[in-house]
Amino acid sequence: MSNHKMQFPSHISKSWLSVCIFIFFLAVCVGLAIHVTSEEDAICSDSDHSEVPIVSNENVSEKSGSDIEHAKNYVPTEEDVLAARQQATEGMSQQQIENLTEVVKTANLWFEHKYMNGDLFEQLSDPNNLYWNYFHQTGEIQIGWAVDGGLDMDAVCEREKLSIEEFYAKYGTPVVTTNLYDADGFIGLLSEINSFIQNENLKSELQYLMDQTEQAKETHRMEIVNDIYKKLHDLDYFLLRYGPKDVAKYVEDDSTVSKYYGTLPFYQ
Numbered sequence: 704m705s706n707h708k709m710q711f712p713s714h715i716s717k718s719w720l721s722v723c724i725f726i727f728f729l730a731v732c733v734g735l736a737i738h739v740t741s742e743e744d745a746i747c748s749d750s751d752h753s754e755v756p757i758v759s760n761e762n763v764s765e766k767s768g769s770d771i772e773h774a775k776n777y778v779p780t781e782e783d784v785l786a787a788r789q790q791a792t793e794g795m796s797q798q799q800i801e802n803l804t805e806v807v808k809t810a811n812l813w814f815e816h817k818y819m820n821g822d823l824f825e826q827l828s829d830p831n832n833l834y835w836n837y838f839h840q841t842g843e844i845q846i847g848w849a850v851d852g853g854l855d856m857d858a859v860c861e862r863e864k865l866s867i868e869e870f871y872a873k874y875g876t877p878v879v880t881t882n883l884y885d886a887d888g889f890i891g892l893l894s895e896i897n898s899f900i901q902n903e904n905l906k907s908e909l910q911y912l913m914d915q916t917e918q919a920k921e922t923h924r925m926e927i928v929n930d931i932y933k934k935l936h937d938l939d940y941f942l943l944r945y946g947p948k949d950v951a952k953y954v955e956d957d958s959t960v961s962k963y964y965g966t967l968p969f970y971q
Contacts, residue, residue, distance in 0.1 A: 781948055806896060
């Protein structure tokens with residue numbers, strides 16, 4: 704399991720902390736021999752595996768010629784971000800701003816860690832993958848299977864004429880974790896935060912996250928989760944903080960914290 708722990712300030716409720724633990728589908732590291740599977744997989748055999756989708760920076764409005772190129776390459780300056788932040792948080796107390804910033808930051812960091820160091824998007828690219836249990840279940844949930852590393856799954860399946868489901872039922876051990884809040888719980892948290900935001904653009908951004916979370920739960924489309932990640936990334940590094948200055952000095956490679964996906968309305 705990742706050693707990176709989400710910690711909210713003491714003034715944020717326990718329910719917010721619990722929900723943020725859900726937010727980001729905290730994958731449990733269970734050893735070298737974990738295999739995550741769906742219940743509808745076909746008979747074990749050598750099969751093609753699609754590549755992990757690459758998060759790209761192409762969320763720009765429709766323009767033409769040099770305008771398109773400029774929009775794709777545009778990264779807000781610190782002055783741009785400070786002005787947008789003042790506009791977005793107008794009418795909010797300092798405490799409310801800090802609460803919002805901490806929730807978005809924590810959410811983004813979990814996504815970033817699992818995107819950069821794990822296989823979150825690869826797991827969610829299968830709509831039947833057990834990782835989707837994070838969206839639907841609370842309490843103890845199964846997120847994968849652990850199998851003895853000495854077993855050759857393909858060879859065993861071929862020799863015993865087993866389906867993948869049958870293989871895991873016979874040889875696998877469920878990998879479980881505790882999930883306190885599902886997608887509905889996350890939506891409830893965002894709704895609570897949105898209640899004290901006055902700027903319409905910022906309210907729309909949080910509403911977008913709520914709507915996308917609902918869509919992800921209903922459709923099991925990895926691309927929607929990818930969009931949620933990009934929105935959280937931009938909100939964190941190019942509105943509530945300024946990644947190239949506030950975060951870059953703490954990391955060896957600042958390419959991630961300096962990347963802008965172009966999802967925010969404040970700079971269009």
